[in-house]
Amino acid sequence: MLDLLIIKPGAQKKLYQELSETLSGLEPPLWAALLGAFIRGKGYEVRIIDSEIESESVIAAVTESQARLVAVVVSGTNPSASTMNMVGARTILHEIKKAAPDITTILVGLHPSALPERTLTEEPVDMVCEGEGFSTLLDLLSGIDCSDIKGLWYKEDERFVCNPRAELFDPNDLPMPAWDLLPMDKYRAHNWHCFGHINDRTPYGVIYTSLGCPFNCSFCCINAIFGKHKIRYRAPKKVAEEIDYLVNKHGVKNLKIIDEMFDLNERHVIEFCELIIERKYDLNIWAYARVDTINEKKLEKMKQAGINWLGIGFESGVKKIRDKVSKGRFDDDRMLKAARMMQDAGVCTGGNFIFGLPDDDFDTMRGTLDMAKEINCEYGNFYVTMAYPGSKLYEEAVTNGTKLPDTWLGYSQYGYETQPLPTKHLSDTEILQFRDNAFNEYHGSERYQNMVLDKFGQETLQHIRDMLKRKLRRRLLGD
Secondary structure, three states: OOOEEEEEOOOHHHHHOOHHHHOOOEOOOHHHHHHHHHHHHOOOOEEEEEOOOOHHHHHHHHHHHOOOEEEEEEOOOOOOOOHHHHHHHHHHHHHHHHHOOOOEEEEEEHHHHHOHHHHHHHOOOOEEEOOOOHHHHHHHHHOOOHHHOOOEEEEEOOEEEEOOOOOOOOHHHOOOOOHHHOOHHHOEOOOHHHOOOOOOOOOEEEEOOEEEOOOOOOOOOHHHOOOOOOEEEOOHHHHHHHHHHHHHHHOOOEEEEOOOOOOOOHHHHHHHHHHHHHHOOOOEEEEEEOOOOOOHHHHHHHHHHOEEEEEEEEEOOOHHHHHHOOOOOOOHHHHHHHHHHHHHHOOEEEEEEEEOOOOOOHHHHHHHHHHHHHHOOOEEEEEEOOOOOOOHHHHHHHHHOOOOOOOHHHHOOOOOOOOOOOOOOOOHHHHHHHHHHHHHHHHHOHHHHHHHHHHHOHHHHHHHHHHHOOOOOOOOOOO
16 A cells, blocks of 8 residues: 655646647656655655646546555745646545545645645645645654644644644755656756757756745745745755756756755855866756845856856836835846846846736836846746735735635736736736736847847747747736
């Protein structure tokens, strides 16, 4: 009998529409692989199914294995990556209850941690984990009484039982993720990550060098799973050994560093990069960085290590809008300086910009788009503001009675049901319309396309032009 079956839910077609066919990335589920490795290391039999790739075998695996416990891991430590995946989680849980009603199920991940009581109330699941899940799953399998299991939410005699959170783990005490339990040859990098070699996106791997974030941006929810605002670092040597495995065992070249705050600690970054430089791997890595922490010294080492892309949260091109959401205390000149430093170092910029922050109006959103065009990042990630569960914006929206999406699909940035948070000055429809037009204006501009041609070549430029022909259907826009 299988002890633990871990399922990563999937609903790419609903969440990304036509983009799911070729443009969006297919990322290995890191949190599922971490949980699987941890539980397996304690002597239990574990299997992982990524239903995005193995959808036809999920229910068959549940019924055939008669697993003691099925954990549906709502993947995503990125703010926009968890809540929308509740769509696939709910579908899978319904199918499990129909096919194997006696099997115990539990939901794990960022979204269930942000809304444990609501999740237990609304979803067809037996239990919910608030927190990382390592000790919670282990204690469940060990037969410990539910009342003594930290991080566990469940029902007893029609009442909710809420146990205290489990203590956070030292990442250095966690094993290497169980990549051997996943179809690593099926994953692909984001299209922009492979500009210049656009048809070479597989295989694709993810690693982490730290967990959590010490900051408290009001639009962000990543710390809901951790319960506090702090960062925990892994020893660079352990990370390098994991990269050795991914390169030598799975042939990974395209790699994502999943940390929200990768470049925060200079000593950590330099030590990690030097270990990768020593190995002389031909890697294509991307990671996140901050406008106010990036510098020339780190950039030089990153580029030598194969970090060719950095995702930078510019968020807004208007300082007063940034200040209201606690997004750093940098001015516009610092934004431009960060972009120029990256360009001088040969590191590409994936610029993240958000339209519809609480004090935005048409003029400030135009200011953000104008700033994006002035920076001229190698790729522009344009988002609408969402009040993601676990964020301050969500708490404020609930308190103020602000209309939120009717379904979890509404939290998808690229879905048909996408529903932004309205501002004091703009409706959800106005914000979404501006965002979609801004994306096309930015990537369709002559200056941007000339830069793409010079830097990446004709094939990538044609890819951009083909991408712009794909129009997202939006319910709010009457499509």
